[in-house]
Amino acid sequence: MLNIGDKLPDFKLKGFDGNFYTNFDYADKYALAIIFTCNSSAISKAYSQRLIKLFEKYEEDSMGIVGINSNDASQSPEDSFEKMKHTAAKLGLEEMHFLYLKDEDQEVAKTFGAKVNPEVFLFNRTRELVYKGAIDDSWENEAMVGTVYLEDAIEETLDGMEIDFPETQAEGTPIIWKK
Numbered sequence: 001m002l003n004i005g006d007k008l009p010d011f012k013l014k015g016f017d018g019n020f021y022t023n024f025d026y027a028d029k030y031a032l033a034i035i036f037t038c039n040s041s042a043i044s045k046a047y048s049q050r051l052i053k054l055f056e057k058y059e060e061d062s063m064g065i066v067g068i069n070s071n072d073a074s075q076s077p078e079d080s081f082e083k084m085k086h087t088a089a090k091l092g093l094e095e096m097h098f099l100y101l102k103d104e105d106q107e108v109a110k111t112f113g114a115k116v117n118p119e120v121f122l123f124n125r126t127r128e129l130v131y132k133g134a135i136d137d138s139w140e141n142e143a144m145v146g147t148v149y150l151e152d153a154i155e156e157t158l159d160g161m162e163i164d165f166p167e168t169q170a171e172g173t174p175i176i177w178k179k
Contacts, residue, residue, distance in 0.1 A: 001113025004166045008032070008127040009111045013068065013101035014081070016088040021066075021099060023127075029064035031157045033150065034121045035135075036114040037100075038071045039087050040078040041173035043139045044117045048091060050135065050142060051118075054151060055098050061158055067100040070109035071117070071176040079176070109175055116172030120150050124157050131157070133168030 002009070012022045026032045035051065037044040055065045071079035081102050088100050103109055112121055122131035131153035138144040149168050156163050 002111070002121060002129050002132065004129055004132070006129045008034075008123045008129070009108070011108045011111075013103055013108065016081075016085045016100045016102075017094060021101060026064045026066070028062065030062040030125050031058075031154060032064040032066070032123045032127070033154070034112070034123070035065065035067050035118050036070055036109055036112070036116070036121075036175065037067045037118040038069045038076070038079050038173070038175075039083050040071060040076045040176075041117045043172045046139045047118050047135055052091065052093075052096070052098065054154070055096060058154055058158070059096075063154060063158065065098065067098070068103050068108060069100065069117075070103040070106050070114065072106070072178045075179070076176045106175075106178060114175060116170050116174055118172050119170040122150065122153050122157060130163050131166050132170075134170045139171060 008023050010023055012020055015021050069079055069084055073080040084100055084102060088094060093100055118135060120133060120135060121129060124130045133149060135150045136145045137147045153163050
């Protein structure tokens with residue numbers, strides 16, 4: 001389980017495009033957000049467009065955002081690799097170079113200590129964990145968002161500042177673990 005200040009663990013995961021990606025593919029980014037998410041959670045679905053907006057807003061600032069699906073597809077067919085490819089196409093992720101990776105053996109989720117979808121882990125330039133938790137405070141209604149935890153943390157990280165609230169409670173659907 002990762003704590004604030006811990007280094008980004010190594011990983012190698014298959015993307016919806018069929019290619020494998022590692023943590024080193026993001027070495028040139030000033031900050032990197034790893035977001036555990038999935039196809040089957042209503043909460044993850046509610047956040048998909050918000051995450052795309054964040055990706056587009058900060059891409060020029062050399063900010064990376066990566067989605068990782070760790071749900072067991074044998075128990076949640078909606079989270080199969082084929083369904084991930086369909087979701088990525090529907091959202092236009094390939095054109096944006098927004099990566100959506102599959103954690104088949106769930107080792108990455110275990111290493112991070114991820115528990116729910118969606119759950120954010122934000123790393124700074126030196127790949128130390130500076131924020132973990134929620135995206136914002138209202139998954140049900142974007143118009144009702146009062147605090148944009150992830151966006152604030154991204155701004156502070158890109159500015160080289162300490163994060164005001166380095167940990168928040170991620171509200172989401174539990175990751176579906178293999179039996």
